[in-house]
Amino acid sequence: MVITDLPGVGESRDRDAEYEALYRDILPELDLVLWLIKADDRALSVDEYFWRHILQCGHQQVLFVVTQADKTEPCHEWDMAGIQPSPAQAQNIREKTEAVFRLFRPVHPVVARFERIGPHRLGSGYAGQCAHDSASRPCRQSPDDPPAGRAAHGICPRSGP
Numbered sequence: 451m452v453i454t455d456l457p458g459v460g461e462s463r464d465r466d467a468e469y470e471a472l473y474r475d476i477l478p479e480l481d482l483v484l485w486l487i488k489a490d491d492r493a494l495s496v497d498e499y500f501w502r503h504i505l506q507c508g509h510q511q512v513l514f515v516v517t518q519a520d521k522t523e524p525c526h527e528w529d530m531a532g533i534q535p536s537p538a539q540a541q542n543i544r545e546k547t548e549a550v551f552r553l554f555r556p557v558h559p560v561v562a563r564f565e566r567i568g569p570h571r572l573g574s575g576y577a578g579q580c581a582h583d584s585a586s587r588p589c590r591q592s593p594d595d596p597p598a599g600r601a602a603h604g605i606c607p608r609s610g611p
Contacts, residue, residue, distance in 0.1 A: 452608050460496040482511045489522045503553050519564040
């Protein structure tokens, strides 16, 4: 299995044009696309453009993942010991996943992720284990990968015949 991390969109118009060409080139080779959206990000117009004009066109294996759920407001209520959201955060996370589903209308459900990376750090790079339609080849993030420096959009390419 090979996991490829492509650059996230929304950096600049020039970069988005460059990334659009890159995405169009590589998407046909992929079994599954993880499209990552930060829980506290409300600016989704670039994501929506890429969905409507690039991803949605014939590529059904897209899983939208709401990441960094631990940063959902009220972020000071996050239960660090139990590694879980407060009731208010849980409600806001539900609302975010529902809003993403309404906006993009994906084939698969939208999932929210937060995960403990080390003894004192929370991270939410990839979805950890992603749902593949056949559920036959799960994708896993390496536990050695640090949470910092991840692009906004991860892509899980084909792992064989």
